Amino acid sequence: MQVKIFINSNPYYSSSATGNRWLTLIEGLNNLGVEVKIFIIGNYKSVEEKRKFQTNTEIDGVKLNYFNSKIVDTIWKKRYYKYISSHFNLVANKRKIYKELNGFEGIVWSENDLMLWKIIASFPNKAFKLISEMSEFLDIHHDNKGNVLQKRLGTVKQQFFEKKYINKLDGLILMTKNLINHYNSFKDVPLLFHLPMTVDLDRFKVRNTPPEEFKSPYIAFVGVMNDAKDGVNILIEAFNKISYNYPSLNLYLVGAWNYDTPSHQSRIKELNQAKRIKWMGEYSRDLIPSIISNAKLLVLPRPDSKQAQGGFPTKLGEYLATGNPVCATSVGEIPDYLEDKKSIYFAEPGSINAFAQVLSFALEEPTEAKEVGLKGKEIAEKYFNKNIQSKKLYHFLERIYYEHKK
Incomplete structure (x- = not known):
């Protein structure tokens, strides 16, 4: 079974909760014999990251490919590439992602990123199975601090997922039972799977x-x-x-x-x-x-x-x-x-x-x-053992890949 993952940051380098979650699941699946390929659409976060990870590299059988080679290591650069440059990168990223998805019959797993969602959702005549994961409600941006633009983007992201992207999915992984109950209320939901927090x-x-x-x-x-x-x-x-x-x-x-x-x-x-x-x-x-x-x-x-x-x-x-x-x-x-x-x-x-x-x-x-x-x-x-939870995830992906038909 092959899994292609599209993500913003390298989980082997990031110390964030999201990065740790990705890494536990990626390593767990890899240990179970799944062929995992990671495509990083974001930029290098530091000179150290670029030195440590080449554009194409492999770690214990997991293949990593960076789409971009720029170093974005200051808050102003981050804001520029998030709010301005990302629009210019859209066409290039779309071309690269389409190339990877063309004829692919495995499983595609995208990070919760609006640009990625739009590109993957627009892919014509997909042969792959599409999954996603949610670890929190999508409307929490209303209550968190942030600028007007961030909150507006949060609303657009929530609406796109709930009105367009969720119906493209074959499977949706959810960290809590509250999220299971929430998405069960939607029409034509994909196959839902409860996968608690994982730790290595x-x-x-x-x-x-x-x-x-x-x-x-x-x-x-x-x-x-x-x-x-x-x-x-x-x-x-x-x-x-x-x-x-x-x-x-x-x-x-x-x-x-x-x-x-x-x-x-x-x-x-x-x-x-x-x-x-x-x-x-x-x-x-x-x-x-x-x-x-x-x-x-x-x-x-x-x-x-x-x-x-x-x-x-x-x-x-x-x-x-x-x-x-x-x-x-x-x-x-x-x-x-x-x-x-x-x-x-x-x-x-x-x-x-x-x-x-x-x-x-x-x-x-x-x-x-x-x-x-x-x-x-x-x-x-x-x-929360990653080895135990990865086995459960593996069986879920098998069900998606071999059995579940939308």
């Missing part, structure tokens, strides 16, 4: 030393520096409440710059916590395991929102895989897998005091916290 447990078997700027003991948050999605503002306030009881403990915030980052930095300064609450920026995928494996606590103060209801945080799976205790909010489908004070420490979402209390509880009872962390790891091995 092997990445966390060895506890390497973290980068030298991470001084133990510390609490670590890895995710989006966004209040609406991940509740970073709540985390800052909660840590401030307990910090005086733990004078040697630091809080490290790991993630790329976001619209909320300036307000976080201002608030940290107001609290006089600049020496103990530190925004560390983004780190490579290879360094994340050492950062979170050496943390005393791992935290995810996600608010209760539509995004939380439809999605499931990939970082939570990585947290659990370390065997370290995790403090999180009881939102979405997280409580379907984890139990308070058994495999995780739950706090009421949206409450600074509640999150501060669970932080203190975990820190005051280190023996119990260790047991909770190990139980959480067992849950990750049982429900």
Whole structure:
């Protein structure tokens, strides 16, 4: 069975949740004998990426091909290529994608990108099977911060998928049961498949030393520096409440710059916590395991929102895989897998005091916290193991490829 994947960023280089999700599934399918080819329509994100990955390369049998050779490594370049240059690249990308799809009878899997959707949906007389994945509701852009253009593009993307693209699909992979229920309400839906969050447990078997700027003991948050999605503002306030009881403990915030980052930095300064609450920026995928494996606590103060209801945080799976205790909010489908004070420490979402209390509880009872962390790891091995989930995905793709007819 052959699978061709069209994607914006190289999952072997990206440290994002999306990149990690792609990589677990790609590696899992490859290990099961699926011939996987990845076509990267975006640009190189850094000089290092271009040096490390040639235009055409192969990693453990997985073939990668970059459509573009430019290096886009600043926020202004990113904006230019996203909002302006992408329109000029459309014709060239369409020609290249058509060439790859012509006569192809395997499975085509596209990232959730409007340009990709339009190109693939317009392909005449397709012989391939088309699948997609959703890990959150498409209308969450209405509630997230962003400029008018971003929100407009989000609306266009949602409308195109729901009115045109979904009916082109042979299969739709969904991360949560809430998404299954949502798309079941559509007319003429493709074959739906529930595939929970996945994690590569092997990445966390060895506890390497973290980068030298991470001084133990510390609490670590890895995710989006966004209040609406991940509740970073709540985390800052909660840590401030307990910090005086733990004078040697630091809080490290790991993630790329976001619209909320300036307000976080201002608030940290107001609290006089600049020496103990530190925004560390983004780190490579290879360094994340050492950062979170050496943390005393791992935290995810996600608010209760539509995004939380439809999605499931990939970082939570990585947290659990370390065997370290995790403090999180009881939102979405997280409580379907984890139990308070058994495999995780739950706090009421949206409450600074509640999150501060669970932080203190975990820190005051280190023996119990260790047991909770190990139980959480067992849950990750049982429900989120990439090897187990990849086998389920493989059987779904077999059904699409050999049996399911639209």
